[in-house]
Amino acid sequence: MKFNYDKAKGAFWGVVCGDMLGVPLEFLHPLEREPVTTPRGGGPHNQPLGTWSDDSSLTLCLADSLCNGYDPVDIGHKFLQWKEHALWTSHDFVFDIGMTTRRALEKIKAGYPPHLSGSADEDSNGNGSLMRIIPAALYFHGESIKDFLEKIHTISALTHGHPRSLVACGIYCLLVRELIHDQDIDTAWSNTVMTVQSYYDHAPFKKEIDATFAPLLSGNLFTQNHATLRATGYVVDTLNTAVFRLLMHSHAATPWQDARGITVEPNLASTILGCVNHGGDPDTVGAVGGGLAGAAYGYDHIPDSWLQVIVRRADIASLVDVFLEKI
Template identity: 40%
Template sequence: MGLCVSDALGVPVEFTSRAERIKSPVKSMLGYGTWDVPPGTWSDDSSLTFCLAECLCSGFSLDAIANSFWRWYNEGYWTPHGEVFDIGNTTFSAILNWKQQGTPPLQAGGKSENSNGNDSLMRILPIAYYHKSLTFPELIERSHQVSCITHAHLRSQIACGIYISVAASVLEGNEPQMAYIQEWIEQIVRKQDIIDLAARFEAAVY
């Protein structure tokens, strides 16, 4: 619910500058801004998070998750007003890959440098609720797999893994400051020879 509320607060001012927000901060639900939608409208960030969370209630199935994303795009499933008003190019391409071309969900996501974006990161949070039933490597692997449905570049996968490691630690009762521990992040990035990529996460590690 917190994710959805913060999403709805941000929708009317998406793509605006920090300077604009300092001058005119968001203090309540606004509407008819960037996307010309009513106050309280959430975006694909929340819709795809709801799709993922609902699917996880019935177990872990990449096919089911991908199909739920298709329902969101095609039917307006889990949208606030029954229609999709925004979709990222990489997500759109992945949906066409698995729905029209029959590409398996794990192979459908964009793998190029230009395919990176925050679309898989924005929806990944429900994976954290596996923190008690999976080992840490298994938990991170699940987050990577769900990212790959739309965003398969290693950078996107790692970003999702780091986010889930922090969320899982908070769910274990740790304070937010302590949840962001270097050892977990190192476990995520150590698996492959990605020295140049790991440098992009230096701020996150330190």
């Protein structure tokens, strides 16, 4: 197994870049906004240039906790510190929090054990655990598939415990794991599909694989017109869009412009911008797709002009470097 440090580092920073690029577009309808091509400030949250949101905050909290070893209780408490005391925020306050995450953190605050605090309801399948899961894919990358996925599931379930959210995080983390093991994008995806089909062959996961994730895993999703693909805050839409964009951009033999005016090229920047500009939840689809693009192309492919404007860049860099030392 070959571990590519630059790609692991890229996975982390890709999340922050996608989140930062998407923050100014949040809540704006994709057809009523100009595609973003460079970082900007403003938008509905009226945040300064380079501001990142809950997606990066909770990713950083997870990494921060894992630096001291794996302890789900500590992870839950780090998340609570973010909500209550603005731990790992851009500007010392929280301006963006999902409903399911809020409910779980309120339970943790009330004294529930963190592993029992996430909702397992079917209508609690937003993208709130997927958007922050990438440090777990990096930290546990050398473990057996069974141990790897059980830990991913536990960390998702701190806030999102329905089998659909667990499987979405599992598929995503397996793909990230393949990419940081230096597989090319097509091989990484086909290996991921094979592992997913063989591991998730039992209840309660098989039902999700056969129904909800079948279009993605069978490849049928990729025969659709991509403009019809939704990119909402539903975890399945977010995962579908991020994987679709990674594969579609990597296959662009020559640059072309899609229906949304997004230039489709086989590189990191184009892939992340494709995710951000695609649809209805730009910062989180950007963060999730950004993690994939970073893991596929590597940190060295992230534009300097993006990195330079990231708020608290030096603080993030220190944490990422310490975290990657622990892997």
